[in-house]
Amino acid sequence: MGRLDGKVALITGAGKGIGAASARMFAREGAKIVCTDLDEEAGEAVVADINAKGGLAVFMRHQVTDEIEWEAAVALARHKFGGLHVVLNNAGIATPGAPVEDMTIEQWRHTLAVNLDGVFLGCKHGVRAIKETTAKGGPGGSIINVSSILGLVGNANSADYNSAKGGVRLLTKCVALECAEAGYRIRVNSIHPGYIDTPLVRNAANSMGGGDAAGANAVLDMLVTAHPIGRLGIADEIASAALYLASDESSFTTGSEMVVDGGYTCR
Ligand SMILES: NC(=O)c1ccc[n+]([C@@H]2O[C@H](COP(=O)([O-])OP(=O)(O)OC[C@H]3O[C@@H](n4cnc5c(N)ncnc54)[C@H](O)[C@@H]3O)[C@@H](O)[C@H]2O)c1
Secondary structure, eight states: OOTTTTOEEEEETTTSHHHHHHHHHHHHTTOEEEEEESOHHHHHHHHHHHHHTTOEEEEEEOOTTOHHHHHHHHHHHHHHHSOOOEEEEOOOOOOOOBOTTTOOHHHHHHHHIIIIIHHHHHHHHHHHHHHHHHTTSSSOEEEEEEOOGGGTSOOTTBHHHHHHHHHHHHHHHHHHHHHHHHTOSEEEEEEEEOOBOSHHHHHHHHHHTTTSHHHHHHHHHHHHHTSTTSSOBOHHHHHHHHHHHHSGGGTTOOSOEEEESTTGGGO
């Protein structure tokens, strides 16, 4: 028995990093998956791998800031797999750091659009579709929003990223309350990863480190020391948290913020 048997999940940003690890893990646990991403090549490769290993997944190119594309993604889940139970709002971007006094309004709006508006649209269309599917009986529904430790604590030079991720934290609690009070069978929770070794962090370390390997390694070493556990996380460790929240094992958990950060925020 898989922990997600009978469920259909939609995962954004499924082409790389945490989204790709979650798609693979959810499929191994029996879910049928709609994988979406802007990066078609990466998303198609993840889907091909899942299907080659006996899972069931489809890919759709999807810009998470576009409401029409959200409608199409949810319609694909209905059409291919008969409904929707889980949305993992994972797609997100890191941004070039800048002090607030130098940050352009364009940078601010772009970060908020992807990292907060995208999650809002995922909640909006997720609630509508999951409500309809779960009203017919069968397994319950779950929306999981990937925030960050930087949605819990401040950080110099990333007001845009932290504000978006902090917004995701409270958006999650509002939607959790709406679903509970309306009697929908949908739980809504956020995950707050520490620094995880994914393309997002590697690319950020490269640019912060001045573009050479020594500089990037120095940034990564500095990030490691910020985690009491003494290393960066790996994508599977966040996928495991998402799996728990997607499964019925977390049936009494809603509106919660699951911190998976190697101790970063304990200090
Ligand atoms: N890696 C970390 O240390 C870390 C820590 C905390 C939170 N997070 C969050 O976890 C999530 C995943 O991060 P990751 O490290 O796996 O990133 P990643 O860059 O490795 O993968 C993100 C994926 O999202 C896709 N994507 C980006 N913008 C998109 C858009 N507008 N529409 C659709 N797809 C889009 C990318 O193409 C990519 O495949 C993000 O929300 C990120 O903010 C990451």
